[in-house]
Each structure stands twice: as C-alpha cells, then as structure tokens.
Amino acid sequence: MSIDHKHATIVGAGVAGLTAADLLAGWGVNVTLFEKTPFLGGHAIQLNCKAADACVKCGACVAEDKLLRATRQAKVEIHTGTQIETISGRRPYRVAYRTHSPLVNADQCNGCGICFHKCPVPGAILQGMAPRVGPYVAIRRDLCRYFDNAACTLCRDACPQDAIHLSSQAQSGGLQTDAIVVTTGFAPYNPSRKPYGYDRFPNVLTSLDAERLLREQPMIKRPSDGRTARRVAFIQCVGSRDVQLGHPWCSKICCGSSLRMARLIQSRQKEAQITFFYIDVQTFGKDFQRFFRNARENITMIRAIPGDILRTDTDELEVVYFDPDAKASKEAWFDVVVLSVGLIPSAGNDQMARILDWTTDESGFMPLHGSERYPAPPGIYTAGAATGPMTIAESVSSAEKTVFDMVQYLAAG
Ligand SMILES: Cc1cc2nc3c(=O)[nH]c(=O)nc-3n(C[C@H](O)[C@H](O)[C@H](O)COP(=O)(O)OP(=O)(O)OC[C@H]3O[C@@H](n4cnc5c(N)ncnc54)[C@H](O)[C@@H]3O)c2cc1C
Numbered sequence: 580m581s582i583d584h585k586h587a588t589i590v591g592a593g594v595a596g597l598t599a600a601d602l603l604a605g606w607g608v609n610v611t612l613f614e615k616t617p618f619l620g621g622h623a624i625q626l627n628c629k630a631a632d633a634c635v636k637c638g639a640c641v642a643e644d645k646l647l648r649a650t651r652q653a654k655v656e657i658h659t660g661t662q663i664e665t666i667s668g669r670r671p672y673r674v675a676y677r678t679h680s681p682l683v684n685a686d687q688c689n690g691c692g693i694c695f696h697k698c699p700v701p702g703a704i705l706q707g708m709a710p711r712v713g714p715y716v717a718i719r720r721d722l723c724r725y726f727d728n729a730a731c732t733l734c735r736d737a738c739p740q741d742a743i744h745l746s747s748q749a750q751s752g753g754l755q756t757d758a759i760v761v762t763t764g765f766a767p768y769n770p771s772r773k774p775y776g777y778d779r780f781p782n783v784l785t786s787l788d789a790e791r792l793l794r795e796q797p798m799i800k801r802p803s804d805g806r807t808a809r810r811v812a813f814i815q816c817v818g819s820r821d822v823q824l825g826h827p828w829c830s831k832i833c834c835g836s837s838l839r840m841a842r843l844i845q846s847r848q849k850e851a852q853i854t855f856f857y858i859d860v861q862t863f864g865k866d867f868q869r870f871f872r873n874a875r876e877n878i879t880m881i882r883a884i885p886g887d888i889l890r891t892d893t894d895e896l897e898v899v900y901f902d903p904d905a906k907a908s909k910e911a912w913f914d915v916v917v918l919s920v921g922l923i924p925s926a927g928n929d930q931m932a933r934i935l936d937w938t939t940d941e942s943g944f945m946p947l948h949g950s951e952r953y954p955a956p957p958g959i960y961t962a963g964a965a966t967g968p969m970t971i972a973e974s975v976s977s978a979e980k981t982v983f984d985m986v987q988y989l990a991a992g
Contacts, residue, residue: 582989583607588674588756590663590931593621594971595963596762597645598978604652606986611754612649613661615927617681617717618705620646621764622964623971627793629839631846635870637839638971645975664751666934670958671755680747682718687742690715694734694743700724704734706795718743758958758985759935761945762978763927765964768818768826768920775814775888775918782808782896782913783888785817785920786837793840797847801914803894808914809850812898813837814885815857819921819968828942830921830968834861837919838874845877854879854911856900881911888916922968935959942967948981960985 585608589596592614600612618624623642629635649655661678694716698704703722706715724731725745735743767787770777777783781802784792792799799808815837819830834857841853855878860871885900895912902909924943932939938953940946945961946953955961962981963974 581607582986583609585609585758585989586611586671586754586756587985587989588663588672588754588759589613589762590759591615591621591762591764591927591963591965592619592649592657592659593762593764593963593974594623594642594645595764595965595974595978596621596760597642597649598975599760599762599962599982600649600655601645601652602979602982603985604649604654606982608654608986608989610652610655611756612655612657613663613676614657614659615662616719617659617683619650619657619659622767622787623974625787625790625794626836627790627840627843629836629843631843635839635842636866637836641971641975658752663931663934666759668755669956671757672759672958673753674756674759675751675753677749677751679720679749682720682723682743682745682747683716684742684744685715687740688715688738689740689742691739692716693737693739694718697733697737699731699733718745757989758960760960760962760978760981760985761928761931761935761965762961762963763925763931763945763965765922765944765968766925768824768923770817770918770920773817773918774886775817775916776890776896777918780888780890780896782894782915783918784915785918786813786833786840787920789840789917793843799844799848799851799915801894806914807848809848810852810854810913810915811841811844812854812856812896812911812913812916813841813919814898814916815855815860815919816884817918817920818923820858821921826921826923826942828921828968829861831861832968832970833919833921835867835970837917838871838878840917841878842874852879853877854881854913856881856883856885856898858882858884922964925965928965948977948984958988 589612600610603610626639628639629637663676665675667673883900885898887899889897898911944967945965947966948961960981962978
C-alpha cells in the first residue's frame, strides 16, 4: 500500500529526529518536524570533531550530515522555536502547537558577535552551530533578562544590523497526523548542586562547555583570564552512577568522549598535563581498548572521585580527593577542571508523556520503542537518547529501526 499521502510528526530535531525525518521523507511520507530551540541538530551538533592525526570515530560529523539531508528533503516541513501543546483524537491525531518567532532575524544578522560580548548572562545568547542552515545567533528566552522583567536591552541596542527584535510574538497552529515520533533527547546534568564550584568558579566547565569552547578556539583557555590552560583535570561520572541523585545508570558516552577530548587537547597543546579522575573506564566498542591503552600513556589516571574543588588566591583550582593506594586525602592543582556530566532525562520527555497520556519509565526516559512493559498508544514511537543514554551512532540506528516499524504501521492503514 502506498504511504505517500500519510503524515508523520517528529518532536525534537536532534540527530535521531533528523534521521527519522530524512528516512520517512525518503519513503514518501509527509513529515513535520518540531524543534523547541531555534537550532537544529540537538546536542550532537554542538560537539567538536576529536580527530588529532586520524579519525577517532567520535561521530560529531554525523550530525551535520543528518542535518543537511533532512533540511534538503522537500517533504520535510520544519518548525523551529515550536512546542506541541496538545494532541487529541486517534489516528489521525490532531496536534496543536505554538511557535515563538525568532528574536534574531536570520536575514539581517551577519554573525558579528557584538551581542555575545554585550550580554551579561552567560549562555543567554547562543551561537548557531550550523550556520549554513540556521541563524548565526539565537537568544534563549528562559535566560534572557528582557523576559525576566529586568528589561535589559543591551544586545538589541548594540546590534549594528538592527537584527534583534525582543518583542516578537507567539503564534498557534495545528495539523493532523497519522503517527508521532518522540525524539526529545536527553539533558546534560547541571552540576551546580555538586561541591565543585560550577557557576561560581569560571574555570570549572562541564564537558559540554568544553566542547563549545573548543569549537570557538583551538586551545583550552581559562575563562577567568584567557590564558591557555596547562593543567587540565577531567572528573568523570558527575551526575551519573549516582544513586543519591536517582541516576544510577552509566551515561555510556562520557569516558570515550572525555578521553578523546583529552587526546585532542594534548595534540594541540604539547605542554598540557591531563589528569583523569574516574570510577572505572567504560570501554565500549571493539576499537576502544586500543585507543584507551594509547591514551592512558600520557594521562595521569587517578581512580577516585574528588570530594571538593576550592579556588586558591592565585586563581588555581584545588581538587581534593581520597587516594585509595595511599589511604589518605590528597590535593592537586589545576588551571581548568572539566566535569563529565551525565545524560539525564530531558524535560521534553515528561511533557510529551503528559500530552500523549502515556508515561515515562521509572528513570524518567521515554519507554524504548516496542517496550512490553509500557506499550505505546497506536502510532506513537520513540527513538534516540529520549529513551536512555546513547551514542550518536546508536541514536541514528534507533531512529532507523523506528522508521522501519512506522512504515509498516502506516502501510497497514
Ligand atoms: C558533552 C557530551 C559529549 C558527547 N560526546 C559524544 C561523542 O563523542 N560521541 C557520541 O557518539 N556521542 C556523544 N555524546 C552523545 C550525543 O550528544 C547523543 O548521542 C545525541 O545527541 C543524541 O541525539 P538525540 O537526537 O537522541 O538527542 P538530542 O541531541 O538531545 O536532541 C533532542 C532534540 O529535541 C529537542 N527537544 C526536546 N524537547 C522538545 C520538545 N518538547 N519539543 C520540541 N523539541 C524538543 C531538543 O531541543 C533537541 O534539539 C555526547 C554528549 C554530551 C553531552
């Protein structure tokens, strides 16, 4: 049976959502892709290629490829800045959504970056990760002071292109759809609650902050004074494998990702000394053991999770940890500390479970597509890291599997 008159809705334009959109359109299905932020590509598009002298299979380049493929499909309609408000009926489902018009006019913005420097709130202005298909910058309403009654207009006043329109409006829309895929992804754990000084000490970064920094500049520099960091520490499992937080799972990607980043830093900054604090290293994949053996030759590996980070009067970071061999508390000093934050359920999961009158699993992730324990309503599917921590390659293959099942469902009428 032909399915080229069928319609599918995808919620979340990370690598899983983009893969699903591209494949469904390839089968002739009309696709609407909703993304709540102004940018496509989710977390994967924010990552840095980790190749030093050869490809290390980090998967970062996959995201851009998926993004370009999905955006070139005539049958894929994309709504950024958009969230679903309600879903009613049963096949076809009726979807009501709300779109916030972008605060930065992509045609007028030339990406000069003046707004970044003027903005007093870190992270409130984001740089476009894929400028070929999206705006150069976007303003986050949830962080921008203009929307917090403080009426800050520094970015708008400074913009030489008059591209920033802080008072833009929201519009409602609706559509009918035969099937829905939830690809709302994960959230990186916010380590502010940990005793590591994140949010207080500028040289304590999350792994995602470090990825963004390395996209902007080749060296890891200390945000406090712009000096190139010589001593860099990675602390693993921040917010994962933590029963007290209710996150007992291993986030799977962090060991590989941090070790690749450590190698990249060493290849660019020959004098850099890297220390790796860990519980145990998860070496997934058949090539990883070899990579790990090579990597650890030049990295100081310390099997301990530090209890505290303090800032010294010379603006160094003092890391306090318990050395299990010496059975004593020790200190070490660093220019920059990178916290390898865990992957936790995104707020989009709860939101979609509520809208769909369904459920998340006990950890807060969406039930895996096809789960017997949490059977999905008819025509509702999940894919990618919305269902649990996954690598980019796994997110892609989970979207492929989901699309395969959806196509059969749509064809069955
Ligand atoms: C620091 C760090 C380093 C990593 N390094 C690697 C690596 O080296 N190799 C690797 O393979 N993987 C790595 N990963 C993991 C990789 O980022 C994920 O595998 C990938 O991003 C999962 O893609 P996804 O599409 O499932 O989810 P996401 O990337 O989280 O995308 C989900 C999208 O859905 C959107 N969304 C959420 N809720 C809604 C809603 N209600 N409505 C509309 N849109 C919504 C989000 O804005 C987002 O764009 C890393 C992750 C982190 C944090």
